[in-house]
Amino acid sequence: MKARAWMGAVAMATLAGAAITVAPVAAGPWPTFSLDEALDLAAVEVPDGVGVVVHTDFPAEAPLVIDGVSYHSLTLDITPEGSVVTRNAVARETASSPASDECDDPTFKPLGIKWKAERIPVLWRLDLRSIPDYLERAKTRETIRSAHRVWPQSQTMCSDDDKNELRYNYVGHTGKNPKFDHTNIVDFGPLGNGALGQNYTWYRGTEIVEVDLRLNNAYLWTNVESVNRYQVKNVTTHELGHQVGLDDLGDPHGGLTMYAVIDKGETSKVTLGFGDLKGAWAVSP
Numbered sequence: 690m691k692a693r694a695w696m697g698a699v700a701m702a703t704l705a706g707a708a709i710t711v712a713p714v715a716a717g718p719w720p721t722f723s724l725d726e727a728l729d730l731a732a733v734e735v736p737d738g739v740g741v742v743v744h745t746d747f748p749a750e751a752p753l754v755i756d757g758v759s760y761h762s763l764t765l766d767i768t769p770e771g772s773v774v775t776r777n778a779v780a781r782e783t784a785s786s787p788a789s790d791e792c793d794d795p796t797f798k799p800l801g802i803k804w805k806a807e808r809i810p811v812l813w814r815l816d817l818r819s820i821p822d823y824l825e826r827a828k829t830r831e832t833i834r835s836a837h838r839v840w841p842q843s844q845t846m847c848s849d850d851d852k853n854e855l856r857y858n859y860v861g862h863t864g865k866n867p868k869f870d871h872t873n874i875v876d877f878g879p880l881g882n883g884a885l886g887q888n889y890t891w892y893r894g895t896e897i898v899e900v901d902l903r904l905n906n907a908y909l910w911t912n913v914e915s916v917n918r919y920q921v922k923n924v925t926t927h928e929l930g931h932q933v934g935l936d937d938l939g940d941p942h943g944g945l946t947m948y949a950v951i952d953k954g955e956t957s958k959v960t961l962g963f964g965d966l967k968g969a970w971a972v973s974p
């Protein structure tokens with residue numbers, strides 16, 4: 690049986706003989722949101738009996754500023770009871786220690802909700818018509834499919850033998866938008882507040898039951914490395930970490946895929962770091 694590390698401000702455990710660190714809850718206070726504000730940010734309806742964790746990631750060039758604080762990501766939980774909990778808010782520290790090395794940093798932050806084995810593989814669809822005209826559709830589809838292989842295959846530059854049980858199966862085109870409709874979708878579309886990407890993790894109890902992902906079509910995207918645009922695979926791989934069951938990390942964890950700050954031209958998130966690998970293993974069904 691796998692050891693699970695879920696609770697506590699800082700929890701230490703041993704997984705596969707290696708010490709891992711569950712990220713502590715950051716010192717507050719975090720911004721709070723009313724239900725109407727949260728629903729406006731999420732731009733979805735939440736049916737009775739279902740909750741949704743909305744991860745909103747903002748580009749490094751345009752963080753969300755609230756009360757003078759610049760946030761690179763927000764994690765809001767709109768619960769089945771209709772309340773709103775700010776689970777996480779990552780602000781980049783300007784005087785932090787140097788960024789971690791991806792193969793030496795064992796930190797991860799679990800959401801506390803996870804997939805059940807009977808829902809694996811996750812069947813997902815892509816709205817091909819939503820892909821911006823300047824991106825070649827077939828290439829973009831393959832780029833997004835390749836991002837879906839990173840977490841299940843534990844693609845990494847580090848030495849690691851741990852394998853998780855999550856699997857994705859691409860099942861074709863859809864015209865649906867992010868909402869709770871028993872279809873796991875990826876699309877491009879508008880997002881408010883200058884968000885770069887938004888992931889919706891729908892849940893009942895502690896079980897993930899659906900996931901949706903949108904990339905903001907207001908930004909310029911690319912499937913080509915060394916281009917000063919947002920890399921489709923880089924951002925998608927990070928967002929899929931939320932679907933795996935992991936939350937964002939702040940400084941000094943810049944070497945990890947789940948680091949919240951996303952820059953133009955960046956490709957560092959397309960391979961998993963030590964903490965990403967351990968996190969995926971810990972929340973694996």
